[in-house]
Amino acid sequence: xxxxxxxxxxxxxxxxxxxxxxxSVRYDKELIFFFGMPSKxxxxxxxxxxxxxxxxxxxxTSVEAIGGFILGNLLxxxxxxxxxxxxxxxxxxxxxxxxxxAAPVFALAxxxxxxxGTGILSKIMIATFSTVFLALFQAYTGxxxxxxEYTELxxxxxxxxxxxxxxxxxxxAIVWVISAFKMNVGMALLGAFIGEFISSERGLGHLxxxxxxxFDISLVFAGITCLMIIALIxxxxxxxxxxxxxxxVARYL
Amino acid sequence: xxxxxxxxLTMSYTRAESKTTVFDGLDLDFEKGSLxxxxxxxxxxxxxxxxxxxxxxxxxxxxxxxxxxxVGYAIQQAPMLPWRTLGENAGIGLEIxxxxxxxxxxxxxxxxxxxxxxxxxxxxxxxxxGGMKQRVALxxxxxxxxxxxLLDEPFSNLDFDIKLKVQRQLIEFQKNNNxxxxxxxxxxxxAIALSNRVIIFSEKPTLIKREFNIDLGLKQRHPVEARVSLxxxxxFQNIWDELKYLDKN
Numbered sequence: 001x002x003x004x005x006x007x008x009x010x011x012x013x014x015x016x017x018x019x020x021x022x023x024s025v026r027y028d029k030e031l032i033f034f035f036g037m038p039s040k041x042x043x044x045x046x047x048x049x050x051x052x053x054x055x056x057x058x059x060x061t062s063v064e065a066i067g068g069f070i071l072g073n074l075l076x077x078x079x080x081x082x083x084x085x086x087x088x089x090x091x092x093x094x095x096x097x098x099x100x101x102a103a104p105v106f107a108l109a110x111x112x113x114x115x116x117g118t119g120i121l122s123k124i125m126i127a128t129f130s131t132v133f134l135a136l137f138q139a140y141t142g143x144x145x146x147x148x149e150y151t152e153l154x155x156x157x158x159x160x161x162x163x164x165x166x167x168x169x170x171x172x173a174i175v176w177v178i179s180a181f182k183m184n185v186g187m188a189l190l191g192a193f194i195g196e197f198i199s200s201e202r203g204l205g206h207l208x209x210x211x212x213x214x215f216d217i218s219l220v221f222a223g224i225t226c227l228m229i230i231a232l233i234x235x236x237x238x239x240x241x242x243x244x245x246x247x248x249v250a251r252y253l
Numbered sequence: 254x255x256x257x258x259x260x261x262l263t264m265s266y267t268r269a270e271s272k273t274t275v276f277d278g279l280d281l282d283f284e285k286g287s288l289x290x291x292x293x294x295x296x297x298x299x300x301x302x303x304x305x306x307x308x309x310x311x312x313x314x315x316x317x318x319x320x321x322x323x324v325g326y327a328i329q330q331a332p333m334l335p336w337r338t339l340g341e342n343a344g345i346g347l348e349i350x351x352x353x354x355x356x357x358x359x360x361x362x363x364x365x366x367x368x369x370x371x372x373x374x375x376x377x378x379x380x381x382x383g384g385m386k387q388r389v390a391l392x393x394x395x396x397x398x399x400x401x402x403l404l405d406e407p408f409s410n411l412d413f414d415i416k417l418k419v420q421r422q423l424i425e426f427q428k429n430n431n432x433x434x435x436x437x438x439x440x441x442x443x444a445i446a447l448s449n450r451v452i453i454f455s456e457k458p459t460l461i462k463r464e465f466n467i468d469l470g471l472k473q474r475h476p477v478e479a480r481v482s483l484x485x486x487x488x489f490q491n492i493w494d495e496l497k498y499l500d501k502n
Binding site (some may be wrong): 147152154167168171175247249250251 | 307309324325326328330332334335336337338341345346348349350352354377394397
């Protein structure tokens, strides 16, 4: 199947769905109140884009999610490698990390707001918290599960321990973290959204919270649409990062 | 002059709670500039011997004495680091040895051309065939110019024409560097065509069953000319006589 034909076939169900939605609620005010209406969602998207407020909200949420994503993954790699380096530290930290990673972000988010304020920083921190554990688990697994042939290969060249750490252990950890990017970018977005939903002045979470407070379902859906589009773009973006990042790993390590 | 001396080598390992003795007091020497092929039944300890010489394993008793600066070992599995391209994989030995990240691309490129891998430097291992990886593994070992070269089944995944090309390069390498090569293979023809000495191992505990000095009467070793030379069949017959018991079942 050609790419264009696939694209048309992918969009077709969405259009059908929107049309059915539109015409089943259009002539009943009560139904519009409960379910929103695609044309109204669309007009919100246009008007809020034109006055610039929607773009600003999108920018806030994206920056928070991307910032948290980068920080969380970096922190995860550093922690994962440290735990590889000291098995004792890993054994001591294990129960705490499992407990922390199981704690719902929603419950911890208010604490982050108190610590880091209602601005952008607290959301970045929440997004970081949402992403760090998956990255940490990946990095630790990547570092500890290095195939024996790789280290033996290094030994045949008389590599010292530092060289093995730099050229095999670290890249392996990073590659494992990269392979979880797609899943983790969703976690970052969720973290940013939760932070905004609880307390914020801007962002899509803020938009949705305000809209739902006003029972404006169409505006809520407009916000959700933007969130989904960001998720789609970010996921595509990180899936294209894999090869260039591998090149960077090979070049600098 | 012997560059590798093995004396009283004893090695065993425990697998699934049963102890297997691989070597029990093996003595073996390798002369400078020689190419020795180790032939023998599967799992008779050929790879173990290479690992001992490369010092990846320590013998239980006995000595491995090496008079030479550098040992290069091309592991049979030809492991490739998946985040590195083939070219970057081939250069890792140079990076380690020089402790530097400078690009060895042009050095590697010459080798890639000679081994029939032109324009393959930027391929990632997961997109490369077994034969390509095997050649890259060989290049990776050769490019650091070791004076002792241990090769474990380096031709097993290569098509015939590529194999001849690689073998010509290997002969060239040995001539230019006066390297001592130990080759492990199952292929009797490769053994005769390349080596000046063929050692046939027995089953475990492994002993030297027989040794052949190969002289095909060629001015210069050549993988194709060797195969069509007059004495080739006779050597094959003699070696096969020692190994044909393996063909029983």
